[in-house]
Every structure is written in C-alpha cells, then in structure tokens.
Amino acid sequence: APEGGSGEPDPPAATDAPTLAGPQPPALYSGVLPCADCAGIRYELDLRPDGVYFLRTTYLGTEPTGVFDDIGRWDLDEARALVVLRGGRPAPEVFSIEDAVTLRKRDLEGREIESGLNYDITLQRAYVPLEPALRLRGMYRLTGAMALLEECLTGLELRVIEPADQGALRQAYEALRSEPQQPALAIFTGRIVKQPAISGAAAQNAAIVERFEQVEPQGACDTPEHTL
Known part of the structure; x- marks a missing residue:
C-alpha cells in the first residue's frame, strides 16, 4: 500500500x-x-x-x-x-x-x-460431502416415532437411524427415561449421512447407528475447550 x-x-x-x-x-x-x-x-x-x-x-x-x-x-x-x-x-x-x-x-x-x-x-471442483464414521456422543430423545440426537461437538441435530434388527439404543433409552422426550446422553459408533428430501421436506442430517455403547440418563455434553 x-x-x-x-x-x-x-x-x-x-x-x-x-x-x-x-x-x-x-x-x-x-x-x-x-x-x-x-x-x-x-x-x-x-x-x-x-x-x-x-x-x-x-x-x-x-x-x-x-x-x-x-x-x-x-x-x-x-x-x-x-x-x-x-x-x-x-x-x-x-x-x-x-x-x-x-x-x-x-x-x-x-x-x-x-x-x-x-x-x-x-x-476440489466437485463438492462431494464426506460421511464421517466415528464414535458419536450427543443428547438423545424421542419425538413421536422419530429419534433425534443433538451431537456434542457440532451441535448438529441428527435423525437417528437404527437397523431394524437392532434397536439397542432406543430400547436402552426407553428403559431409563423418566419423562417423555427427556434427553439422555447417548454414545455409539456410527456414520453421519445426508438423508434425501422427502415429501417436500428439506434434506436432513442423519446418524446411522453401527455399534451401540451406552445411554447415561444424567450425562451431558462436555465439549472440550480449545485455545489457539
């Protein structure tokens, strides 16, 4: 200048x-x-x-x-x-x-x-979103028939999808919750994907459960603090 x-x-x-x-x-x-x-x-x-x-x-x-x-x-x-x-x-x-x-x-x-x-x-010229596979932690709750997870690190709200022959996460949550829609900390290995839009609704982020670990009714997100 x-x-x-x-x-x-x-x-x-x-x-x-x-x-x-x-x-x-x-x-x-x-x-x-x-x-x-x-x-x-x-x-x-x-x-x-x-x-x-x-x-x-x-x-x-x-x-x-x-x-x-x-x-x-x-x-x-x-x-x-x-x-x-x-x-x-x-x-x-x-x-x-x-x-x-x-x-x-x-x-x-x-x-x-x-x-x-x-x-x-x-x-990259073409944007192709990643589908990360990793251990996920977040606040899990049921809203009607839909299971949702507020992921701890990102704050993303993810629709939780479990294979039809499993359901261990939902079963553990239903056995432990004391009130409807009460959130509980859920931990599992899974994959984050983008679900296509359905019936005019916007595309939605989803977490596919691959290996359930645990549900902690009194647990909470403890996002690490990083300083630069």
Whole structure:
C-alpha cells in the first residue's frame, strides 16, 4: 500500500481480502501432507455453511490403511487469515488462507511450518460431502416415532437411524427415561449421512447407528475447550 495515505483504503483490504480468498462453503479441500512414518497423510476437509466441518485423514502406505474421521466447528480468523478447526482431537487444526483455492496447514499457534514439504490442501471442483464414521456422543430423545440426537461437538441435530434388527439404543433409552422426550446422553459408533428430501421436506442430517455403547440418563455434553 502507498505510504502517507489517508488510511481509508486499508480497512477494506484487511477485512475483505480474507473473506474473498477464504472458503465459500460448502467446500471440499484435499491434499497429501507429509508423514514421518508413512507415505503421506491425505487430508479431506469438508467445510459446511452451518459452521460444521468434517475431516478425514488417511495414512497412506500402511497395512491396513489408517483412516480417521473428526467432526467439529470451524471459525474464520479474518485478522490473521486463518481457518481454525475445533473438534474431537486434543488440539485445534489450523490452516492459513493462501488464495481462493488453497489452504495451508500451520502449527498449533497459527505459524508457518518451516519445511520445504507440501502442506497445502486445495479446493476440489466437485463438492462431494464426506460421511464421517466415528464414535458419536450427543443428547438423545424421542419425538413421536422419530429419534433425534443433538451431537456434542457440532451441535448438529441428527435423525437417528437404527437397523431394524437392532434397536439397542432406543430400547436402552426407553428403559431409563423418566419423562417423555427427556434427553439422555447417548454414545455409539456410527456414520453421519445426508438423508434425501422427502415429501417436500428439506434434506436432513442423519446418524446411522453401527455399534451401540451406552445411554447415561444424567450425562451431558462436555465439549472440550480449545485455545489457539
């Protein structure tokens, strides 16, 4: 910027540039990042318009291939042009906005990683939402015939789907609840999917139960606090 100016052009550059160059959700980013003891770690980052992210990391060249999914909420730090992911992992993941299609992984303090290796993930032309598979925790309740879960890390309200031959989660909840629609903490391994719109209703997020663990009537979400 020219020296000695009035300063009026500076605020738009500081506030608008990161927004223009940053993610325009829904957006899917992908790239292979360095790995100390494998061929590389493929990052797939799904940023959603509701502030929720899904992240899949795949450890390449290992037997079996390690695939780990994480979910949580993402924030845009406009002043520092950073995208910060806060979810179920011990520390936040931080990416800098390099341009309209590139995010670069940073260290925990948001600083550049000193390396000649690739730390970039790039925007994919076609947006294909991830369907994370992981251990889920949330407040479960029944509303009529529908089971709902308010997931702890994201705040997403998910319709809960159990295979017809199982139903262990619903049965455990019905046995423990003391009042209709009383929420209880449910823990299970499952998969988050997008259910197609039905009869004019909007598409709905759903959690498919794959392995039930437990229901805690007095339990509550204890979302971890991350600081950057």
